[in-house]
Amino acid sequence: MEGHLHEWLNLLVRWIHVIVGVAWIGASFYFNWLENNLNRKPPQEKGIAGHLWAVHGGGFYYLKKFSHGPDTLPTELHWFKWEAYTTWLSGITLLIIVYYFNAELFLINSSADGLTGAEAILLGITAVGISWFIYDLLCRSPLKQHPLFLGVLIFIYFSLLAFMLSEVFSGRGAYIHVGTAIGTVMVANVFFVIIPAQKEMVLALKDKRPLDPVYGQNGLLRSRHNNYLTLPVLFIMVSSHFPSTYGHHWNWLILIALSLISVAVRHYFNLRHLFRSLWWILPLSFIAIICLMWLTAPKPHQSTKPSGAVTTNTVFPIIQARCTSCHSSLPTQPGFSTAPQDLAFDSLEDVETHAERIHNVSVVSKTMPLGNLTAMTDEERLLIADWFASLSTLKTQ
Template sequence: MEAHLYEWGNLLLRWLHVIAGVAWIGASFYFNWLENNLEREGDKPRGVGGTLWAIHGGGFYYLQKYQVAPERLPERLHWFKWEAYYTWITGFLLLVVVYYLNASTTLIDPSVAPLSPLQASLIGIGVLIASWFVYDGLCRSPLAQRPALLAAVGFGLLVLLAFGLTHVFSGRGAYIHVGAAIGTIMAANVFRVIIPSQRALVRALEAGEAPDPQQGKNGFQRSRHNNYLTLPVLFIMISNHFPGTFGSHWNWAILAMLMAIGMLVRHYFNVRHLPGPNGWMLPTAGLATLVLIILTAPSTVYQRHQGDTRLAPVDFPEIRQIVENRCMACHAAEPTFAGFSNAPQGIRLDDDEAIRRYRAQIVRTAADTRSMPPGNLTDMTDAERLLLRQWLRAGTTDE
């Protein structure tokens, strides 16, 4: 029953999280796009810095952006903040349901660090809080005068965080905490800086005073950072489907590369309309992706760990025995492992035909990446993992 409720909690929170996240990032992409496409030349009403025509959903839209602010505040002014807050709230609750209440299957890997669920959860929450204070401190330091250097330092710290966390949590748990730390920074940027600086702007207008340009600058800096963080954070949120990334020995470096690629792609879309040599960015991102695909190919992993390519076929009953002992407690029609009400991801390994059919996935998760069994809860041995690999490469004696 409890497992059933977790499952539904996970489903509903995840659904809401995606909906709120789409609204937040969608609005952020839209306003960035507007900013990059405003017509700044030609006749415009007083105080207007740019205008733009668009057609969408069967209607024409005409927008104008003020250089600083209109002379009088409109009666209805729309703010964009709840998308960010709801994304963070649902994301945090999801983190609690999936990672903190089920820490031993998702967050902890005893071969990395033998933490208790409480210790692991407290470290996780501590990381989120600390990340914000470190980041916010950097943005308020003299480093803020040098945006490119600030970005480089920030990126270095993110990689350091990824490296550190992969030495504390399971690969999957480490990845999600890097993502949650970025998400926390982004939502806190909205809550602590962007919205307050907009409030100050509005207050100044209402009082008939000149708005303080520094407020606008602070909001702009944080908004820009959020913009660059969107693509990395989106990858991390889907990363748990890709054990080849978080399950790898080099998981932190793979994450660093994917984050850098995401930021570069985002940068291209931010500057492509500006003069200057921008054409190299997308090809470089593509090339870096290609290098990553080649570096992570399992065949190179095999060759490194296992020089001999002439392997003998294995006896299928041996494979069945391994799956029965190490996987079937969860991956069965009616799992016996506490906390599971259904076979995870619908993957049932409870008959011979299924075991053969899932061969590639079994070897990928249990031998290449070791993301299964989670946290090695069922004590799978290295010899068993090697045998699975041999099965993939040489087949079985009865085939």
Template sequence: MEGYLLDWANLLLRWLHVIVAIAWIGSSFYFVWLDNSLRAPSDAALKEKGVGGELWAVHGGGFYNPQKYLGAPRHLPEDLHWFYWESYSTWLSGFGLFSVLYLFNPKVFLIDPNVANLTPTVAVILALAFLVVGWLVYDVLCRALQKKEGLLAVLVVAFVVIASWAACNLFSGRAAFLIIGAMIATIMSANVFFWIIPGQRKVVAAMKAGQPVDPIHGQRGKQRSVHNTYFTLPVLFAMLSNHYNMTYSHQYNWLVLVLIMVAGVLIRQFFILRHKGVVNVVYPIVAVALLAAVAAWIAPSRPAAAAAGASAAAVDVAQVKPVMDKHCIQCHAAAPTLMPTPAKGLMFDQPDQIKAHAQQIYQQVVVQKAMPLGNITNMTEDERALIGRWFEGGAK
């Protein structure tokens, strides 16, 4: 029953996380597009009111005319919408999901003995430290280099590269990618919580008190919002990467992570410029070339066991079953010992079940060597080769 309830917590938290993340990213992308699409008003009355840019748009059968003021409007409306619940809900639901899946099961999901021999307690502390330290380092850099955006960008990228390398040398590849994504997502939400919304509240408070509005709040909020939009695609890849072990299981997985995140930034840059009327195809071309190069680089080679399969002695499922019993049924069984329920719903208790999933077993165990997860059961190369010969011989 405990495992069943955890599965429901996983499902509902993931569903909630996706829903609110769509709302946050959608509103973020919309406002970046809107800000870059505004045109100076031609109406003298709008200029007199302090409107610096406007846009006419049609959507859903209606016409819209959003306007942006230079600084703040002279008279604050009573009905003022704030954009912050999307950010907070995304982070809270994401952290809840991260806790249920990873922090509550560090031995299974966080730790890979072949990477670093961590205790569960140390692994959890280090994972949380990445979130906290990531924000602190980023925030210090922004404070120190507020007017040196070029240098700031270089140092933030360098920090993410270092953090990616460190995470991939401390945690299992799957967890490392997710932790870097969570670290950047924490930075994004903290930007909203500590800078963007407080700055806007100070502007509103000054207006209500009849005091002049300090433009620094708008400048700081704009800087952090711009940073957030560049972070978005790298974070989305990191969050989705746990479904694609060919990326995080590579020997140089930290570099794979960095290169794919760079491709995401280049794609985002293309769209930001396009909003301004500048179409520079160099960015998407370089991004696609980078992704293609990574895909070619990490492509699995044909295992030696498979190449020798034709001349090797025939292997049947009776020989493979003891290997599966030793290394796989801890997670893939009717009553697994390392997980509350069978992972991915796959069970290998019986020979027929093993044969039915021969292709998946071969791909995960022999080609990509992604399973057992974190090689927690220490499967040997000889055992992988045995499974390889069995599959290449027809999985009999």
């Protein structure tokens, strides 16, 4: 029952997180696009910086952007902030539900010497808090006069974070904390800088006094960072489906490479909206992805044993000992009411049917057993590798 409740809680919060996240990023993409596509050619109406016609959902829209602001404030002014706040709140809730409730499974590698679950949680929270502190300090420093250099420093900081966390957490644990740190920076930018700047803008308009340009400049810098950080964060949020990334020995480097590529792609689209196309960015990114795919490909295992020496009968007891506490039609692991991902290894046939996936997760990425809770040994992994190699040769004969 507890496992069932936990799954539904996970489902509901994840659903909400995706919905509000789409609303946040969608609005932010839209306003970016709007800003870059305004028709700014003269002549413009008095006090208008640019305008834009659009057709959508069965109607025509006509939008204008004011150079400074309207003479009087409208009675109803829409703000875009709750999308960001609820994305963060639901994300943190999800982090607790998935990773902190089950720190021994998802956050750490239980069989390796190292942290306890509670220590890992504390470390994770500290890493997220410190990240905002360092980022904010960098943005307030004189470095803000050199946005490119500042951007590079921020990238280096998050790369270091990825490296350090991957040394102490499981691959998934490290990835999700880098994602949470970046996401927290983005939401804190909205909460502490961008929205206060907008409030100041509104107040200045009400009091009919000139606006201190510093507010606008700070807001713009943080918005720009958020714009470039969006794609890496989105990759991290879906990365738990891809053990070949987080489960790889060089998982932190893969994260850095994918982030760099996605920042480049974001840059291409930012420039394209401004009709300044650096066309080579897209093909170069594509080539980079192909190289990454090639570099991370699993090396074929050369079995030292004669073909057919390791049969399914040999590995079945290992699977029984290390996997079926969770992957069975009647799991015995507390908190599991059904076999995860509907993968039950109850019979020899089950094991043979799922041979490739079993091999992938227990030999290639070593992401299973989860948190190595059942303490699978390297010798057992090697035996599974031999078994899979001999199955493959049998198939090709």
